[in-house]
Amino acid sequence: MSGLRRFLSNWQNILGLAIVAFYFLIAIAAPLLSPVQDPNKSLAFQSVGLTADLVPHPPFPQAPLGTLPGQIDIYHALVWGTRSALAFGLTVALVAAIFGVLVGAASAYFGGWINNLAMRITDAFLAVPIIAGVFFFRQILIFAAQPAGGGINLGQNQALNRLLSLPVALPSSVDPMLLAFIAFTWMVYARIVNTLVLNTKKTDFVQASRAMGAGHTRIILRHLIPNSITPVMVLVARDIGAVVLLQATFRFIGMGGTSAWGEMLVLGRNWIIAPGGNLLAFWWIFIPATLALLLFGIGWNLLGDGLNDWLNPRTGWKTDMWQK
Numbered sequence: 001m002s003g004l005r006r007f008l009s010n011w012q013n014i015l016g017l018a019i020v021a022f023y024f025l026i027a028i029a030a031p032l033l034s035p036v037q038d039p040n041k042s043l044a045f046q047s048v049g050l051t052a053d054l055v056p057h058p059p060f061p062q063a064p065l066g067t068l069p070g071q072i073d074i075y076h077a078l079v080w081g082t083r084s085a086l087a088f089g090l091t092v093a094l095v096a097a098i099f100g101v102l103v104g105a106a107s108a109y110f111g112g113w114i115n116n117l118a119m120r121i122t123d124a125f126l127a128v129p130i131i132a133g134v135f136f137f138r139q140i141l142i143f144a145a146q147p148a149g150g151g152i153n154l155g156q157n158q159a160l161n162r163l164l165s166l167p168v169a170l171p172s173s174v175d176p177m178l179l180a181f182i183a184f185t186w187m188v189y190a191r192i193v194n195t196l197v198l199n200t201k202k203t204d205f206v207q208a209s210r211a212m213g214a215g216h217t218r219i220i221l222r223h224l225i226p227n228s229i230t231p232v233m234v235l236v237a238r239d240i241g242a243v244v245l246l247q248a249t250f251r252f253i254g255m256g257g258t259s260a261w262g263e264m265l266v267l268g269r270n271w272i273i274a275p276g277g278n279l280l281a282f283w284w285i286f287i288p289a290t291l292a293l294l295l296f297g298i299g300w301n302l303l304g305d306g307l308n309d310w311l312n313p314r315t316g317w318k319t320d321m322w323q324k
Contacts (some may be wrong), residue, residue: 007310016302017293027083034076044080044260047071056271056285066284068267074288081260081289085296088247088259089240092181097105097236100181100189105225107190108197109216114180118193125187130246134177135255139177145191168176177250182241196228234308248293264289 007013037046048062049071059066065074107118125133175177200206206223214222244259250261252269268285271277279286 003308006061007306009304010309012302013306013309016299016304016306017301020303022193023086023296023299024084025173026079030079030083034073034079036080044077044084045053045263046076048073048224051223055106056268056282058284065288068264068285069271070267072125072264072267074264077260077264078288078292081264084258084260085244085247088175089244089300092185092243093157093236093239094177095185096182097232097238100186100191101193101225101229103186104190104193105197105220105228108194109201109224111198118190122187122190122194125184126191128184130184131250131255134180134250137180137183138176138256141179151256175258177247177255181247185239185243186305188235192231192235193225193228196231197224200224201225230311233311234304236299237304237307241297245297261289261293307317 014206023195036043047070048067049057051070053071054069056069057067057071059178063071063075065078067075068077103122107115129303199221201224206219208222209219246263247259248256248262248265252258252265268289270280271282271285272279280285
């Protein structure tokens with residue numbers, strides 16, 4: 001309880017928790033805050049006027065935050081974009097963390113050539129800039145999902161052409177950008193846990209468990225991972241905000257993806273940065289989406305900092321509680 005009181009005694013931690021809770025509340029209450037008129041269309045975007053009207057309009061009763069070109073309701077897009085942003089951030093961070101933790105813990109536990117090989121692969125992924133890795137991986141998924149003969153042509157390399165032209169069992173609801181982010185964000189988790197497990201597996205309680213006949217799986221899942229999970233929890237919180245910001249950024253620069261907030265910025269950018277654009281004259285186009293992204297990132301970062309203060313063993317939180 002002392003750790004929890006310490007966490008709640010810091011106003012920055014409370015602010016981060018409040019911001020994150022606010023986004024969760026909006027995501028849960030989205031159907032009540034802004035009902036969907038046509039479920040067969042995009043949930044995040046609905047028009048409140050003539051879609052042929054490409055001039056954005058300032059706030060009015062039917063659109064309290066104004067409209068984007070095509071009379072897309074900004075308020076509705078913000079509300080439903082919150083749900084998609086949370087789903088994307090949580091999915092990427094949690095799946096990447098689980099995969100990275102398992103790779104890092106298992107390779108450190110078995111050691112030897114297994115650990116060396118796993119860490120060299122991890123280092124290889126770390127050496128690739130995330131923007132290049134995500135773009136390449138996403139393109140491979142898109143090309144591989146096309147029917148035979150519809151993929152890319154790599155000249156005389158017939159084997160690779162055949163490989164890339166094979167259809168894959170990828171549901172249409174799965175976002176290739178989501179899989180790409182997972183593929184290039186698990187490495188830090190693996191590296192952190194690997195270092196911690198290399199030290200933890202030498203401790204007396206692990207040696208005692210091995211002497212009592214505990215299997216490899218039990219030792220890894222029951223002792224090694226729980227006693228190495230603290231920095232992972234902190235990193236997950238920070239990554240949730242970071243990957244959503246990256247997703248919106250990639251959508252803004254034309255790399256695809258399904259970020260509703262990023263799409264809002266794309267639809268309105270010509271009215272801001274194109275010749276004749278004016279941020280002050282069309283403030284409702286950029287400010288709501290920008291603030292949503294900014295506060296989302298700040299909230300998760302503050303929460304991550306708070307978790308770091310709370311869960312760090314040096315502040316009194318004991319990792320051996322996981323052994324009970």
